[in-house]
Structure formats: C-alpha cells, structure tokens
Amino acid sequence: MNECFKAVHYERKTGPDLYPVKRFGPENAKKVRAFHASFPEYSVTPLAKLDNLAKALGVANVYVKDESYRFGLNAFKVLGGSYTIGNYLAQKLGKDISELPFNVLSSEEVRKQIGEVTFVTATDGNHGRGIAWTANRLGQKSVVYMPKGSALERLNNIKALGADASITDLNYDDAVRLANSNAEKYGWVMVQDTAWDGYEDIPGWIMEGYTTMAAEAVEQLGNVKPTHIFLQAGVGAMSGGITGFFADLYGDEDRPIITIVEPNKADCIYRSAEANDGKPHFVKGDMNTIMAGLACGEPCTIGWNVLHDHADNFVSMPDYVAAEGMRVLGNPLPGDDRVISGESGAATLGFVAEVMRNQSLDWLRKQLKLDENSRVLCFSTEGDTDKENYRRIVWDGLHPSF
Numbered sequence: 190m191n192e193c194f195k196a197v198h199y200e201r202k203t204g205p206d207l208y209p210v211k212r213f214g215p216e217n218a219k220k221v222r223a224f225h226a227s228f229p230e231y232s233v234t235p236l237a238k239l240d241n242l243a244k245a246l247g248v249a250n251v252y253v254k255d256e257s258y259r260f261g262l263n264a265f266k267v268l269g270g271s272y273t274i275g276n277y278l279a280q281k282l283g284k285d286i287s288e289l290p291f292n293v294l295s296s297e298e299v300r301k302q303i304g305e306v307t308f309v310t311a312t313d314g315n316h317g318r319g320i321a322w323t324a325n326r327l328g329q330k331s332v333v334y335m336p337k338g339s340a341l342e343r344l345n346n347i348k349a350l351g352a353d354a355s356i357t358d359l360n361y362d363d364a365v366r367l368a369n370s371n372a373e374k375y376g377w378v379m380v381q382d383t384a385w386d387g388y389e390d391i392p393g394w395i396m397e398g399y400t401t402m403a404a405e406a407v408e409q410l411g412n413v414k415p416t417h418i419f420l421q422a423g424v425g426a427m428s429g430g431i432t433g434f435f436a437d438l439y440g441d442e443d444r445p446i447i448t449i450v451e452p453n454k455a456d457c458i459y460r461s462a463e464a465n466d467g468k469p470h471f472v473k474g475d476m477n478t479i480m481a482g483l484a485c486g487e488p489c490t491i492g493w494n495v496l497h498d499h500a501d502n503f504v505s506m507p508d509y510v511a512a513e514g515m516r517v518l519g520n521p522l523p524g525d526d527r528v529i530s531g532e533s534g535a536a537t538l539g540f541v542a543e544v545m546r547n548q549s550l551d552w553l554r555k556q557l558k559l560d561e562n563s564r565v566l567c568f569s570t571e572g573d574t575d576k577e578n579y580r581r582i583v584w585d586g587l588h589p590s591f
Contacts, residue, residue: 192453192506192507192508192509193453193507194504194505194506194507194550194553195453195456195459195463195504195505195506196502196503196504196505196553196556197459197462197463197465197502197503198501198502198556199462199497199500199501199502199503201441201442201501202441202498202499203441203442207441207498207499208494208495208497208498208499210432210433210434210436210437210495210499211437212393212397212433213396213397213400213429213430213431213432213433213434213436213437213495214400214433214434214437214438215404215407215434215437215438217397217400218397218400218401218403218404218434219404220286220287221272221397221398221400221401221404222400222401222404222405223287223290224271224272224275224286224287224289224290224291225268225271225272225398225401227290227291227292228260228271228291228326229291230260230261231260232258233405233408233409234254234255234256234257234258234259234402234405235254235255235258235526236252236253236254236255236405236406236409236410237252237253237254237255237525237526237528238250238251238252238526239251239252239253239521239522239525239526240524240525241521241522241523241524241525242517242521242522242525242542243565245522246541246542246545246546247545247560247561248541248545248559248560248561248562248563248564248565249561249562249563249564250413250563250564250565251538251541251565251567252406252410252413252415252564252565252566252567253518253528253530253538253566253567253568253569254402254405254406254566254567254568254569255526255528255530255569256402256534256568256569256570256571256572257528257529257530257534257569257571257572257573260319260322262315262318262319262322263315263571263572263573263574264315264318264319264482264531264534264570264571264572264574265315265399265402265427265568265570265571266312266315266316266318266319266570266571267318267319267322267323268319268398268399268401268402269316269319269382269394269395269396269398269399269426269427269430270310270316270319270320270322270323270380270395270398271319271322271323271398272286272394272395272397272398272401273380273391273394273395273398274308274320274323274324274327274329274380275289275294275323276394277306277378277380277391277394278294278299278303278306278327281303281306282299282302282303291326294327295326295327295328300327300328305329305330306329306330306378307329307330307331307332307375307376307377307378308320308323308324308329308330308331308332308377308378308379308380309331309332309333309334309368309371309372309377309378309379309380310331310332310333310334310368310379310380310381311333311334311335311336311361311364311365311367311368311381312333312334312335313335313336313339313343313361313481313482313484314335314339314340314343314344314346314347314481314482314574314575315343315482315570315571315574316382317331317333317335317343317347317352317354318343318346318347318350320333320352320380321333321347321350321351321352321354322350324350324351324352325350325351325352330351330352330353331350331351331352331353332352332353332354332368332371332377333347333352333353333354333355334354334355334357334359334364334367334368335347335354335355335356335357335364336356336357336359336360336361336363336364336484337356337357337358337359337360338477338481339356339481340481340574340575340577340578341356342574342575342576342577343574343575344356346574360474360475360476360484360486361476361484361485361486362383362471362485362486362487365381365383365487368381369381369388379391380395381395382395382396382424382426382427382489382492383424383426383485383487383489384424384426384489384490384491384492385490386490389490389491392426392489392490392491392492393491395426395430396426396427396429396430396433396489396491396492397430398430399426399427399430399431400430400431400433400434402431402568403430403431403434403435404434406566406568407438410566413564414439414445414564415445415564415565415566416445416446416558416562416563416564416565417445417446417447417448417557417558417559417563417564417565417566418431418432418435418445418446418447418448418565418566418567419448419450419537419538419540419541419565419566419567420432420447420448420449420450420537420568421449421450421451421480421482421483421533421534421536421537421568421570422449422450422451422458422483422492422496423451423455423482423483423484423485423533424457424485424487424488424489424492425449425457425458425488425489425492425493425495425496426489426491426492427492427568427570428449428458428492428496428500429489429491429492429493429494429495429496430492430495431568432447432449432495432496432499432500433495433499435447436495436499441499444499445566446501446502446557446558447499447500447501447502448500448501448502448503448504448557449462449496449500449502449503449504450504450506450536450537450540451483451503451504451505451506452476452478452479452480452483452484452505452506452507452508452511452536453478453505453506453507453508454472454476454477454478454484454508455472455476455478455480455483455484455485455486456472456505457469457470457471457472457485457486457487457488458488458493458496458503459503459504459505460472460505461488461493461497462496462497462503463503467497469487469488469490469493470488471486471487471488472486472487473486474486478508479508479511479512479532479578479582479588480508480511480532480533480536481532481533481575482531482532482533482534482570482571483533483536502556502557504540504553506536506540506543508588509588509589509590510536510539510540510543510590511532511533511535511536511539511588512532512535512539512582512587512588512589512590513535513539513542513543513590514530514535514536514537514538514539514540514542515530515531515532515535515539515579515582515583516582516583516590517535517538517539517542518530518535518538518569519583520583528569529572529573529579530569530571530572530573531571531572531573531574531575531579532575532578532582533570533571534568534569534570534571534572535569537567537568538567538569541559541565541567543590544557544559545559
C-alpha cells in the first residue's frame with residue numbers, strides 16, 4: 190500500500206449525553222495508583238522535558254513520559270495487566286482491590302483461598318510480559334499467544350517469567366480469538382484489552398490501570414497544562430483510558446486537544462472515525478507495520494466509545510514516522526534528556542516532529558492547531574523491547590524519513 194498521512198477532525202462535543210469517563214478520572218486513578226504503588230518495584234517513571242527539541246520544532250514545550258522504566262519491564266503494559274489481575278482476584282475473594290495490596294495478594298493465605306488460576310492473553314509482547322510478570326509475582330500461571338512476526342526477544346522475555354508462551358501463525362485479532370477459545374475450553378481467565386459485547390469488565394479494568402501514567406504525568410507537570418496530547422492507538426484501550434482521564438480532569442470544554450495516531454496498516458480507530466457512524470470499523474488481514482504494539486485491527490468497544498466522544502483528531506500515518514521518533518528521542522539535542530523509545534512508543538513524538546518540520550504537512554499542522562504556543566505531551570509507551578530492530582532503525586537508518 191502507498192503510505193500517506195490521513196486525518197479526521199471531530200468538532201468538540203459537550204453535554205450530558207457523552208460517553209461517561211468518571212471511572213478513568215483522577216479520583217479512581219488514585220485507587221489504581223495506590224495498588225501499583227504497593228508493588229516493591231513501583232516508582233514514578235520520568236517525564237522528560239525536551240526544551241531544546243521544542244525550540245527546534247517551533248513549539249513552546251515538549252514533554253515525554255518515559256515508560257521504559259516501568260517495573261523494570263521496559264513498557265507501560267504491566268499497569269493494565271496487573272490492575273486487572275488484582276481486580277479479578279479481589280472479585281473472587283469478595284473484596285475491593287483497595288483492601289488487597291501486593292503483600293496481601295501474594296500471601297500464602299490468599300493463594301490458598303483463591304487456588305490456582307491460569308491467565309491467558311494474546312499480545313505482540315509487552316502486554317504478555319506484564320501478564321506473565323504479575324502472574325509470576327502472585328504465584329499464578331499464564332499462557333501467552335503471540336501473532337506471527339513477533340520478535341523472538343519478546344517471546345524469550347515472556348518465557349523467562351514462567352509463562353507458557355508461543356508465536357502463532359495468526360494475526361493479532363485471530364490470536365485473540367484463539368486465546369478466548371482456549372480460555373472457554375480450559376477454564377482459563379482471558380486478560381485482553383479488546384472489548385466486545387459480553388466481554389467488557391476486564392478491558393475496562395485494563396484501561397483504568399493505564400491511568401496511573403496520566404496521574405503521574407499531571408503531578409510531574411505541576412502548574413503546566415498541556416495544550417496538546419498525542420496518544421498512539423492499537424485497539425484504543427490505552428488512548429481511551431488516558432483520554433478519559435484528561436476529559437474528566439479538565440472537562441470537555443477545557444481539556445487539551447487530543448490527537449490519536451495509528452499506522453496506515455492498522456488504522457482501525459481512524460477508519461472508525463472516518464466512517465462517522467459512531468460504530469467501530471475493522472482492518473483485516475496482515476498488518477505488517479513496524480509498530481507491532483499498534484498492529485490491531487479491531488477497536489476495543491469501550492476505548493472507541495471514549496475516543497468517539499472525547500478526542501479531537503484521528504490520524505493514520507506511515508511507518509517511517511515512528512522510526513523518525515525513535516531517532517529523535519534516542520539522539521537528543523544538547524541539554525535534553527535521552528529517551529530510548531521503541532517503534533510503538535515513539536509514534537507520537539515522531540508524528541509531532543514530522544508535522545512541525547515537513548512543509549507539505551502545513552494543512553495538518555493548522556488542523557491540529559500546533560504553533561509556537563503549544564505545550565505538547567506524549568507518552569513513550571515502550572523502550573527498546575526489540576533491541577535488534579531498534580538498532581537497525583536508530584543505528585542503520587532503516588525506514589528513513591527523507
């Protein structure tokens with residue numbers, strides 16, 4: 190396919206009929222973060238303030254939340270997986286998760302009460318690693334199915350945490366169906382952020398889990414309010430959760446301009462927005478984008494509902510833009526912090542850099558209302574989770590942006 194930039198703008202909606210986002214707001218995020226903070230590995234991940242990059246791009250500020258430091262797992266995904274497993278086990282015990290910090294959940298007494306549980310998921314790697322890590326820390330089991338083309342390094346990282354993991358010959362969405370089928374067959378618990386009618390509790394918990402990132406970022410920003418937030422989307426669970434947080438925090442009239450970015454080859458959220466009928470739309474077949482974590486063809490229903498009512502712009506973009514973001518973040522201007530960001534993690538910063546530097550995208554810059562007064566917030570959702578490919582892009586110049 191010919192790669193290009195495509196964008197849909199939604200006029201801002203307000204009023205009582207919008208999809209509710211209270212569950213993703215700051216109040217509930219306090220509970221979510223308290224659960225995460227109960228793990229010994231928890232620490233607040235850095236927020237890089239890239240002043241010299243901002244000056245070079247012609248905006249006021251650029252902030253990048255660096256999730257490569259999250260729980261030592263090199264990606265943010267564990268936030269959703271751990272909070273969901275915690276909620277599921279709390280439900281089994283008839284308690285609220287606020288009563289079950291890590292030291293209680295991992296105790297021998299609780300393990301005896303719960304018995305053995307096997308958690309199953311489909312993932313390109315980061316989510317599966319988070320599920321395997323949490324299950325391992327809580328004395329439970331995990332099974333992980335990875336779509337074809339997944340990196341061997343990511344598979345081995347998951348296996349190292351005790352999971353029964355394998356790379357299938359299926360695309361992401363079919364791997365999800367395999368996980369669901371085997372969950373029903375063997376009595377496993379599926380932990381997936383792809384929601385559909387009848388399967389929304391667990392994806393909703395995953396989305397709530399991601400709000401810890403947003404709560405930390407707001408705290409780190411202090412009195413600075415971003416004018417623009419850029420979020421990458423696979424199924425739309427992370428972008429939906431973070432959008433919900435900021436919509437609840439500021440209200441829809443005053444919240445920052447929120448833009449969702451996806452690869453051309455897996456742009457199910459963009460296509461859903463473009464259709465403009467309020468329904469999720471799918472991308473079929475192989476989605477061989479370098480942004481493996483975003484190679485999803487079927488939107489999360491909850492995530493899409495949030496984005497439809499609370500996001501402003503939906504963008505489909507070429508793969509080289511993510512590679513550009515990796516190089517910009519990995520080779521900072523003097524005085525700026527270095528951020529090691531993988532293909533999916535760097536998608537948003539790469540997009541901002543390309544829009545601000547590429548004169549042929551003036552139309553898009555104007556649509557996004559990016560200018561010298563813009564205060565930009567991005568989330569680098571992963572580090573170099575596929576080190577070989579990271580080096581091919583950053584060292585060898587794979588997927589050039591010229």
